[in-house]
């Protein structure tokens with residue numbers, strides 16, 4: 001069954017798109033935890049960080065490039081931000097299609 005993010009990129013479920021290319025897309029998180037909260041998602045359905053393989057290197061690099069570009073374009077790259085990928089239960093992962101959270105625009109609490 002397609003993940004919720006695949007349904008979003010197939011325009012079966014609405015979302016606010018920020019970016020899209022052949023490999024990745026970015027949307028606004030529906031439940032933002034900071035002033036800016038974006039999700040950068042590969043079109044390939046990779047379930048968790050544990051399932052990333054070497055053949056995904058270009059896609060993963062592209063995800064980081066898109067994330068930093070979005071932070072710059074939205075004016076919070078210099079003030080700072082957090083890039084997070086949750087993995088499995090203890091990591092708090094809810095959607096099993098990897099995604100990079102881009103969180104910024106205000107001071108974030110310490111996480112570790």
Ligand code: 5GP
Nearest residue numbers: 004015027028029030031086092093094095
């Ligand atoms: P996770 O906990 O898996 O790392 O993060 C999943 C994220 O996806 C959450 O921050 C949640 O708010 C977001 N999310 C879940 N469903 C939707 C949706 O239908 N649309 C959007 N834009 N974000 C979603």
